[in-house]
Amino acid sequence: MAMAAAPPPPRPRVMVLPFPAQGHIMPLMELSHRLVDHGFEVDFVNTDFNHARILTALAAGGETGAAVHAGIHLVSFPDGMGPDGDRADIVQLAQGLPAAMLCRVEELVRAQKTRWVVADVSMSWVLGLAGTVGVRVALFATFSAATFAVRMRIPKLVEDGIIDENGKSKSNPISVSSVLSRSEFMLDMVFPCAANVKRNERIKLSPNTPAIDATDIPWVRLRSPMIKGMIKTNQTFVLADTIVCNTFHAIESEVLALLPKAALAVGPLEVPSSTSANQLWPEEPACLAWLDGQAPGSVVYVAFGSFTVFDTARLQELADGLALTGRPFLWVVRPNFANGGDEGWLDQFRRRVGDKGLVVGWAPQQRVLSHPSVACFISHCGWNSTMEGVRHGVPFLCWPYFADQFMNQNYICDAWGTGLRICADERGIFTKEKIRDMVDQLLGDDGIRARALSLKRAACESIADGGSSHQDLLKFVNLLREQ
Incomplete structure (x- = not known):
C-alpha cells in the first residue's frame, strides 16, 4: 500500500506594518506581493479606519478583500483615534499608534508564531518586540535613502547649530508658498515661527549627491518635539536586522552606504494591475480608455498625491493654466483636494474644457504613467510618484508640498536633470501663465526627455533578473527565511 505523500511544509509567515497613510501603505503592499511570489504568507496590518476605506475602494471596483492575493491576509487594529479624529494631523496620529497597536501586534506575532516583521520606519516602535518576543525586524523606508541619511545626520546638524531641536528659528522667514494649511499640523509647517532652522546652509551627503538647503530638510517645519523624538528614535534603529529601500543603486549607491544598517535597495516597486488593495480612494480606470484616444506623447498628467491641499486661488490658477496649455490633460482631484470654494467649480470646469x-x-497612476500618450507629470514629488515617474521615463514639472518632496525635487532637477521647478510669484501663487510656459519649456527640452528615458532604462535594468534591485530582493528573501 503506497504511503500518502507528506503535506508540504507551511509557508513562512511575515507581518508587514505600514504607517497608516496612502504613501506608506502602497509601497509596502507592493513589497508584500513580491514576498508572496517567493513563497511567503503575509499578514498586512492596517488601522481599522484605513482597512474600511480600502474595502470600500475595492468594492467600488468590483473587488473584495479576499481578491487581494492568495497569500496576503488583510488585518486591522484600532489607531487610538475616535471616529471623528483628524487623521491628517500626522503628529497626533503617530503619537497614539504605539499605545493603540503594540499589544495587538504582539498578540498576532505570538498567535502566528511570526519570526519577521517588515515595519515602516515610521512604525519603528515595533522594534521593542525584538526583546520581548524575539521577533526580527526589517525596517522599510518609504522615502529615499538620501532622506534617511539626512534623518540620521540630524544630531550633527543640531550640534553644528544649523537646526534647533527646540524650534527657535534664527533664520530669515521661510517661504513655503506651495503649502496650504489643513489642520494645526499643517499650520505648524507653514509659519516661520515653527521652523527649526537656525542657519540655512547648503548640505551635501556625499560628493555625487545634490546639495540641499537646510530649509528643505523634511522635518524642520514640524513641531519641535518631533525633532527630539526623531533623535531618540534614530538610536533604536540598531535593533533592526536590515533596512529596505524603494530605490535602486544606480541613483543612490553612495547614500545607501550611509545608512545605519546594511541597506537593501529593491525598487522601483510596482504593484500588479490586478488589484487596488493599496488604495484608500476608488480608482477610475476609465481614464485609461480616454488616454487611448489621445496622440502619443501629448497628455499632461497632473496629480498631487494624498495630502496636498489647494486653496481657491491656487486651484483656479492651476485649472486655468492647464486650459491655457492647449494640450490634453488628465488631472487627479481627490475629494479633499480643495480647501473651500464653490463645490460646483469642478463641474463648471469640466464643461468649459x-x-x-x-x-x-483617483487614477491608477502606474498604468497612467506607462501609457504612451502621457508626455509629462506635474507632481508633488512624493517618493512613490518620483519612483513611478522614473520607472516609466516621464519628465517632471515639480510642485512640492511638504516633507521630503523638496529633497526629491532636488534629485529630479539637479541630480538627474529629468524635470523643472515651477516658481511662485511674489504673492506665493503659481500663475496660469507660468504653468503654461513651464509646460511648454519642459516639453520643448529634448535633453530632459533623453535623460528621463536613460533613467528609465537604468530603473528597468535594476529590477530585471540579475539587476541590482532583483539581487537585493533575493538577499532579502533569503534573510526572511532565516528563523
Missing part, C-alpha cells in the same frame, strides 16, 4: 481634459477623483 470639454473633451480637451479629463478630471478624475
Whole structure:
C-alpha cells in the first residue's frame, strides 16, 4: 500500500506594518506581493479606519478583500483615534499608534508564531518586540535613502547649530508658498515661527549627491518635539536586522552606504494591475480608455498625491493654466483636494474644457504613467510618484508640498536633470501663465526627455533578473527565511 505523500511544509509567515497613510501603505503592499511570489504568507496590518476605506475602494471596483492575493491576509487594529479624529494631523496620529497597536501586534506575532516583521520606519516602535518576543525586524523606508541619511545626520546638524531641536528659528522667514494649511499640523509647517532652522546652509551627503538647503530638510517645519523624538528614535534603529529601500543603486549607491544598517535597495516597486488593495480612494480606470484616444506623447498628467491641499486661488490658477496649455490633460482631484470654494467649480470646469481634459477623483497612476500618450507629470514629488515617474521615463514639472518632496525635487532637477521647478510669484501663487510656459519649456527640452528615458532604462535594468534591485530582493528573501 503506497504511503500518502507528506503535506508540504507551511509557508513562512511575515507581518508587514505600514504607517497608516496612502504613501506608506502602497509601497509596502507592493513589497508584500513580491514576498508572496517567493513563497511567503503575509499578514498586512492596517488601522481599522484605513482597512474600511480600502474595502470600500475595492468594492467600488468590483473587488473584495479576499481578491487581494492568495497569500496576503488583510488585518486591522484600532489607531487610538475616535471616529471623528483628524487623521491628517500626522503628529497626533503617530503619537497614539504605539499605545493603540503594540499589544495587538504582539498578540498576532505570538498567535502566528511570526519570526519577521517588515515595519515602516515610521512604525519603528515595533522594534521593542525584538526583546520581548524575539521577533526580527526589517525596517522599510518609504522615502529615499538620501532622506534617511539626512534623518540620521540630524544630531550633527543640531550640534553644528544649523537646526534647533527646540524650534527657535534664527533664520530669515521661510517661504513655503506651495503649502496650504489643513489642520494645526499643517499650520505648524507653514509659519516661520515653527521652523527649526537656525542657519540655512547648503548640505551635501556625499560628493555625487545634490546639495540641499537646510530649509528643505523634511522635518524642520514640524513641531519641535518631533525633532527630539526623531533623535531618540534614530538610536533604536540598531535593533533592526536590515533596512529596505524603494530605490535602486544606480541613483543612490553612495547614500545607501550611509545608512545605519546594511541597506537593501529593491525598487522601483510596482504593484500588479490586478488589484487596488493599496488604495484608500476608488480608482477610475476609465481614464485609461480616454488616454487611448489621445496622440502619443501629448497628455499632461497632473496629480498631487494624498495630502496636498489647494486653496481657491491656487486651484483656479492651476485649472486655468492647464486650459491655457492647449494640450490634453488628465488631472487627479481627490475629494479633499480643495480647501473651500464653490463645490460646483469642478463641474463648471469640466464643461468649459470639454473633451480637451479629463478630471478624475483617483487614477491608477502606474498604468497612467506607462501609457504612451502621457508626455509629462506635474507632481508633488512624493517618493512613490518620483519612483513611478522614473520607472516609466516621464519628465517632471515639480510642485512640492511638504516633507521630503523638496529633497526629491532636488534629485529630479539637479541630480538627474529629468524635470523643472515651477516658481511662485511674489504673492506665493503659481500663475496660469507660468504653468503654461513651464509646460511648454519642459516639453520643448529634448535633453530632459533623453535623460528621463536613460533613467528609465537604468530603473528597468535594476529590477530585471540579475539587476541590482532583483539581487537585493533575493538577499532579502533569503534573510526572511532565516528563523
